[in-house]
Amino acid sequence: MITAENLAKSxxxxxLWQDLHLTVGAGxxxxxxxxxxxxxxxxxxxxxxxDRPSGGRILFEGTDLTRLGPGGRRRFRRDRLGYLFQDYALIENATVRANLDVARRRGVRPDHARALERVGLAGREEERAHHLSGGEQQRVALARLMVKEPSLVLADEPTGALDGDNAAMVVDVLRQLSREGCAVVVATHNDGVRAACDRAFDVGSGREAERGDSAGWVVERAAERVGRAGRAEHANRR
Ligand SMILES: Nc1ncnc2c1ncn2[C@@H]1O[C@H](COP(=O)(O)OP(=O)(O)OP(=O)(O)O)[C@@H](O)[C@H]1O
Structure with missing residues (x-):
């Protein structure tokens, strides 16, 4: 699906890195x-x-993304890519419905109700994003990803600001997207999120990271761990 080949960035x-190789397949x-x-x-x-790498190629389904012109870059981002950020990146003064409509692809009628129900926000279409809690806003961002049905999801510390239950929801939905054939790449410091992934790539060394947890990579357990860690952190903060 996506391959970074001899990638360098200064x-x-x-x-920062050079000769970096990483392939993430569909699913x-x-x-x-x-x-x-x-x-x-x-x-x-x-x-x-x-951002542009300083060297190397990024192949997506055989096309070198680094050589795309502005139109090709725009189409790739619009049609194939889903991004999930730590700070949700919603249109704050717009409704939940309008935020989901942003992800809508031409000719596709998105099923808002199904996506919102999946993230526990059924019936909240008309609320303004800035009236929602942080965890609810990230769940809207998750629903937006589901509506978009991207081929590639890039998530940057998507659980960083969340309590345990919301973090577990993020992991569950990302896993669901990957089961449906999406390639998912998650930058994380969270051991539970890492354990929920198929593998981990250490950007510092440019190598596959050791599996940190010999007890296994069972997703449900990982989600529980995300939940427990988040709940403990949440309690400590109060
Ligand atoms: N536009 C830029 N100009 C100069 N330096 C930059 C720029 N963007 C990032 N950097 C530097 O590149 C390095 C890597 O930053 P990056 O945010 O990618 O790291 P990270 O691994 O995601 O860190 P963290 O885990 O803290 O989020 C940092 O030292 C940062 O200061």
Whole structure:
């Protein structure tokens, strides 16, 4: 589905990475891990055409994305790509319905009700995004992804600001999208999110990361762990 080949990125004289190779297939969910500053967000931004690599190629279904012109880049982002950010990136003063309509593809009638029901927000179409809690806003962003039906999902710390239940919901929906054939790439510091992925790629070393948890990669358990960790963190903050 998507392959980064010999990818390099520098900011001035600072080399973030070079000769980076990563392939994520349809139906796979891969965690990007690594120390803060190792370049996880930058890699997502390169894959999503929000930033340009300094060298190498990004092949998506055989097309080199780095060589696309402005029209091709726009079409790729509009038709194939779904992004999930830590800060939700909703249109704050618009309704939930309008936020979902943004993702709507030409000629497709999106099933808002089904997507909102899946994320536990049935019947909330007419509420303004900024009236929703942070967790609810991320669930709208998840519903927006489901409505868009992208081939590739890039998620940047999507559970970073959430309590346990909302974080578990994010993991569940991302897993569902990957089961439906989407390639999912998630930058995360969260062990539970990482454990829910098929594998983890360490951006700092440019290698597959060791499996951190020998107890297994069972998604349900991972979701529980995300939940427990988030609930504990939430309780500590109060
Ligand atoms: N536009 C830019 N100009 C200069 N340096 C940049 C730019 N964007 C990112 N960087 C630097 O690149 C490095 C990698 O940043 P990035 O946000 O990709 O790391 P990260 O692994 O996602 O970090 P974190 O885990 O803390 O979110 C950082 O040192 C950052 O300061």
């Amino acid at each position: 900011f001035g004289s600072r080399v 796979e969910m891969v965690a990007l891990v690594g120390a803060s500053g190792s370049g996880k967000t930058t890699l997502l931004n390169c894959l999503g055409l929000l």
